[in-house]
Amino acid sequence: MSEARERAATGPPVRPRGWAHRHRVLLIAIVVVLLGAALVSISPWESCGRGLRAVDADEESIGSSYVCVGLNLDSGPMRADDPLDPLEKLIKSRNEKAGENFKTIVVLENLAPDPKVDSQPFPFVRREVQGAITAAWPKNGPPGIKLLLANYGSNAEHWQVVAEEIVAAAAAQRIVAVTDIGISTESSRALVAELSRHGIATIGATVTADNMNTDPKGVRIDNFFRVGPTNTDEARAAAGYIAAHGFKRVMMIQGVSKEDTYATTLAEAFQSSSKVPVIFTKTYDVKPLTDTSREAYLRGLFSRWHNDICGARPDLIYFAGRGLDLGALVAALAGDGACEGLDTVTVMTGDDASTLAGKPLPLNKDISVRLRYTALAYPDQWDMFTADPAHPTYKKNYDNFVAEFTGTHGFPKAELWDGAAMIEHDAVAAAVEAAVQNVSSDPVSVPDVLRSIDCNSPVPGATGFIAFDQATGNQLDKALPILSIDPDGSVHPVDLVWSRGRPLNTKADCGR
Template identity: 90%
Template sequence: MSEARERAVTGPPVRPRGWGRRHRVLLIAVVALLVSAVLLGIRPWESCGPGLRAVDADKDSVGSSYVCVGLNLDSGPVRDDDPLDPLEKLIKSRNEKAGDNFKTIVMLENLTPDPKVDSQPFPFIQREVQGAITAAWPKNGPPGIKLLLANYGSNADHWRVAAEEIVAAAAAQRIVAVTAVGNSSENSRALVAELSRHGIATIGATPTADNMNTDPKGVRIDNFFRVGPTNTDEARAAAGYIAAHGFKRVMMIQGVSKEDTYATTLAEAFQNSSKIPVIFTKTYDVKPFTDISREGYLRGLFSKWHNDICGARPDLIYFAGRGLDVGALVPALAGDGACEGLDTVTVMTGDDASTLAGNPLPLNGDISVRLRYTALAYPDQWDMFTADPAHPAYKKNYDNFVAEFTGTHGFPKAELWDGAAMIEHDAVAAAVEAAVQNVSADPVSVADVLRAIDCNSPVPGATGFVAFDQATGNQLDKALPILSIDPDGSVHPVDLVWSRGRPLNTKADCGR
């Protein structure tokens, strides 16, 4: 039979179906998953280590087209050219020496802040990590402590990913507590509630909103504690300062974003605390803009308020908003023209103003601006505290912290100026104490141990003795420095006050 006839009879050779045809259902599923991930901003092909997921980022803002969110199990980079890389390598090397009988503390923050959206700058985050390292591994500290960093991304938008990864790793990593928690916001509040639902305790360092210890429905979060003050503490301190210094005409500028619980609860707390009526209030809201920065937008908005402020003639403006936003107000006040009868004005605000320190501010212009804020901590705060017999103990605890920070770990003392390292140190120090005292390795057992850190058994810290209120989880008797910022960005102490009017007192606070 000819070759042509054979082909006619038998037909063309049969070829096996391709992989895609043979596994059509699987291929469709994979494509669907990739499309869904892209729509959610997740980029699985990017280089993120275990416990992390890649999401899109604004390269112009963070220097990377992607960032990694979740729990950094391998202490690797969380973005291109990660500036935290040296500290992450240090953490990795220490974790590798923890042995088999270890317990883990997680520091949760926005490790990749976007200046277009976020008010907290990266150097503040870096100093928090330094403080966490200092508390986790003091020279003669307990063995078997691990530290892991977790990232919930810009504006805490990826808090669900961070929560899922922490919960998934809690048992295997023997997580004692999650510390830091970042800014007060609806996202960070939801994250804390989700971790608590799974029995995981959090110890807030910087979130000060009064409602951070309640979930979005207003129910108390049983497993939330904090070493920093509440906004009521800060507002009460500010109100006392205002009354003591004879201010008569108080105006308030208030951020009203529903997401930013720091600003809204700070305003409410000040109104409830101040004995001097607020004569005038202006409000603002900030959305993520595509064509202008947050600071640029607010600089223009506040300039339009100049005539209103001149007409009100306040001798003090209480600013219930982010520090970055105060930085936009100052040039609008000082540089947009003189006001008849208003040569000088004091601007008082909360702890977020620490993000302005270290940078020049145009405080002296057509109107002279004096900037004051209630701080979480300040390195020289105990030099202002000499009247109480307990003073040597507070100063000694701080000196011990400095010795570990600068001596054991070699961090520069100059890094302490904004209090970030001090306050995060105290959060991790409380977690380390819980790790030592807890007889169980199960994460759900830790909250009871933390509740035992009360007025009878406080933990010595850089910012004072850490003791938690049994009913609220808030810090008892927090020391609050009141600081000023000069035009060159330097910070100076003005006063030291206490959230309950006095230092921790065992008899008064424990009912003895």
């Protein structure tokens, strides 16, 4: 019999079974255990969408142990049980209809604020996004506009991640501008400067620090613009109000954190603008705390100042600090005992006080407090404006915005009370105008188009006409409502002033 036929008849030689075959049940069990361990080690937040990276968060504070930071290219959730999810889904559906010849506007904010750390509450952020949606997609608006959200985390801590993702996506996404910018900090300044270095325009909405248009070295950021006021505008308005109402003894409480440029530049601007001498100043600086909240810490600190305030007997305290911190001051004034000779005091501050509105405040306790602040915007502000015959359309522009906000998009009109939706609408409206007027889709071409939005060619907005100063990028002639907050948290208009003392005037502002 041949060797081949012998092999065919007898089959292949018998080999001893390997360990894996002999112990296959045990092997399967080991694989299952290892796979389970791997699944446990792979946390759900590692699936943040394109353009996003996961960072740890305080689950006790925000209900999620992670937050996604970066540019949300897929418009998906950025944390567990993301409260922005309905708006993200709306943005995603509209982006999918933008077609091939689209242009993109980015809304940059701290989109998952931690109440233990951040001064800006989530409802304020939600209203900003609603305002952006209203400006991006009005009923008869231009086609091809996309909106993307970007998150830089608490205190803009992850600004470098956001900058990298926006720069990487700028060409493919045809980014027109990055709007909003959140709060005024050294980190947000660095972010704006980095984007400008790559030719990307930014349009600030709620950033009011005067130095936001300069980089950390003090060099002008060429591609930064803003639709809101500066702190100098706000301080000048407050100083005028204080002088007009006969206040004589002014004390200042000032936040001095080097990171928080909102507080430091607001204090500097008020010192230089006040027509009434500041008789006494107290300063505070809050570092991130591990064992207590910012508000609780400041409540205790301000209580220690009770005797100092009583001794100074101010009739007005100018508060150059965050709204969350102001709440701690009001609580201290209310609950630490009466002062001889100081039954009532007026506390005046900047726009960040809007974060206190809507919440009950102890304003009529041991020391009665009258609370005033200069606001970015207010829904009834044009009812305080005696229409200039040369500018009959301020109220009409606002009414058009409300029709889009409530009618086209179905957002509640009650969401307008703090001005967040109005001011972010105007930032995005300026970006939409640049997108429409620009024949190029290259992001580096946009700043020149934005510079053409000047006193000769302003854009109608909810907060007034938008026109940029050619030298600074700041808004020209911004309207500033002065508002009061009552003990029940309700807000009421007190006055309407202008950053340059008058509405936009093409003859005066354009040198005609």
